[in-house]
Amino acid sequence: xxxxxxxxxxxxxxxxxxxxxxxxxxxxxxxxxxxxxxxxxxxxxxxxxxxxxxxxxxxxxxxxxxxxxxxxxxxxxxxxxxxxxxxxxxxxxxxxxxxxxxxxxxxxxxxxxxxxxxxxxxxxxxxxxxxxxxxxxxxxxxxxxxxxxxxxxxxxxxxxxxxxxxxxxxxxxxxxxxxxxxxxxxxxxxxxxxxxxxxxxxxxxxxxxxxxxx
Amino acid sequence: xxxxxxxxxxxxxxxxxxxxxxxxxxxxxxxxxxxxxxxxxxxxxxxxxxxxxxxxxxxxxxxxxxxxxxxxxxxxxxxxxxxxxxxxxxxxxxxxxxxxxxxxxxxxxxxxxxxxxxxxxxxxxxxxxxxxxxxxxxxxxxxxxxxxxxxxxxxxxxxxxxxxxxxxxxxxxxxxxxxxxxxxxxxxxxxxxxxxxxxxxxxxxxxxxxxxxx
Numbered sequence: 001x002x003x004x005x006x007x008x009x010x011x012x013x014x015x016x017x018x019x020x021x022x023x024x025x026x027x028x029x030x031x032x033x034x035x036x037x038x039x040x041x042x043x044x045x046x047x048x049x050x051x052x053x054x055x056x057x058x059x060x061x062x063x064x065x066x067x068x069x070x071x072x073x074x075x076x077x078x079x080x081x082x083x084x085x086x087x088x089x090x091x092x093x094x095x096x097x098x099x100x101x102x103x104x105x106x107x108x109x110x111x112x113x114x115x116x117x118x119x120x121x122x123x124x125x126x127x128x129x130x131x132x133x134x135x136x137x138x139x140x141x142x143x144x145x146x147x148x149x150x151x152x153x154x155x156x157x158x159x160x161x162x163x164x165x166x167x168x169x170x171x172x173x174x175x176x177x178x179x180x181x182x183x184x185x186x187x188x189x190x191x192x193x194x195x196x197x198x199x200x201x202x203x204x205x206x207x208x209x210x211x212x213x214x
Numbered sequence: 215x216x217x218x219x220x221x222x223x224x225x226x227x228x229x230x231x232x233x234x235x236x237x238x239x240x241x242x243x244x245x246x247x248x249x250x251x252x253x254x255x256x257x258x259x260x261x262x263x264x265x266x267x268x269x270x271x272x273x274x275x276x277x278x279x280x281x282x283x284x285x286x287x288x289x290x291x292x293x294x295x296x297x298x299x300x301x302x303x304x305x306x307x308x309x310x311x312x313x314x315x316x317x318x319x320x321x322x323x324x325x326x327x328x329x330x331x332x333x334x335x336x337x338x339x340x341x342x343x344x345x346x347x348x349x350x351x352x353x354x355x356x357x358x359x360x361x362x363x364x365x366x367x368x369x370x371x372x373x374x375x376x377x378x379x380x381x382x383x384x385x386x387x388x389x390x391x392x393x394x395x396x397x398x399x400x401x402x403x404x405x406x407x408x409x410x411x412x413x414x415x416x417x418x419x420x421x422x423x424x425x426x427x428x
Binding site for chain 2: 050066106146
């Protein structure tokens with residue numbers, strides 16, 4: 001019995017967990033929940049995730065876990081090989097701060113519901129790409145500054161951590177979906193390329209998954 | 215060297231309130247520093263060193279290290295002050311508590327953030343903040359209700375206070391005060407909330423008990 005990851009190729013939150021599972025060499029199977037086809041809205045998926053969002057991870061013992069950062073830290077605790085959190089408590093707090101910033105101040109601001117709300121309440125129409133551009137550029141430029149204080153080879157010190165996986169997935173998703181260009185953010189792109197060189201993480205990208213739309 | 219921990223806080227900031235609750239529960243002595251978000255103090259040059267992300271909460275340690283992001287600060291305090299534990303030992307339960315916090319931190323709070331409102335107001339002339347937040351958060355409160363139904367005792371998860379409670383109370387309190395939440399629609403949330411809000415650690419942390427309350 002292994003883990004079951006419910007997610008979708010175009011979901012950066014799913015990519016985070018896939019990257020960790022692959023990096024730590026944890027066996028798992030994937031179940032595709034294609035949000036373009038609204039597959040998360042089935043009664044079946046509602047039994048897995050009460051909010052019907054992705055990802056969800058079912059453990060070999062049958063426990064269902066939700067929320068990518070809670071899942072990530074669970075995997076870190078149960079599978080401590082190839083650690084993704086530093087030993088040092090301050091550095092650990094710095095890693096979590098980067099992860100939480102992406103999770104709560106960049107990714108949620110991409111929510112399609114916000115665009116839909118604006119377009120039903122305004123003469124000025126908002127393109128989803130412009131919403132992504134605004135929040136990603138703002139968020140990534142803030143991270144560029146904060147990681148300049150903490151980085152070594154990776155965003156906090158010289159070892160890969162959860163912060164780097166989060167940065168990688170966020171940049172990858174924005175580049176792939178809307179061709180956003182983060183070239184001016186040298187620290188961020190340096191981290192991105194260092195993470196991209198880790199085979200297990202690069203191969204976790206959405207474009208390589210069976211359910212990536214043609 | 216600072217004598218005490220210093221917490222940069224705003225009375226009405228629910229993210230600051232989470233940390234105030236945790237500091238009270240763990241009986242950690244701290245010095246509050248008040249930042250008036252409404253007057254834009256968080257954005258001023260005067261505070262740019264103290265608030266590296268131009269936001270509250272920020273926790274300054276005795277050696278001058280600055281921690282940001284409420285979840286990261288919460289986890290740090292939990293590690294450094296392990297008496298009065300706020301996370302269960304069991305990894306699955308711990309993941310469920312963290313997942314609950316993340317649902318609030320990244321699934322709810324971003325949609326009532328000042329920075330979000332200011333951006334939407336560029337598009338929507340007569341932006342009704344209350345209507346927007348009610349719209350975005352209806353399903354989220356239903357999700358919290360479902361999760362509490364499965365997990366609650368006196369408090370969110372069983373009969374011991376956890377981080378979930380520290381996140382739940384500010385979210386509900388703010389929603390009632392500012393976004394017309396009818397909590398009677400969510401009986402389990404209401405029951406747990408009522409069990410928590412008058413406990414001294416929670417009561418002393420609420421907005422109208424803060425020295426900077428207006």
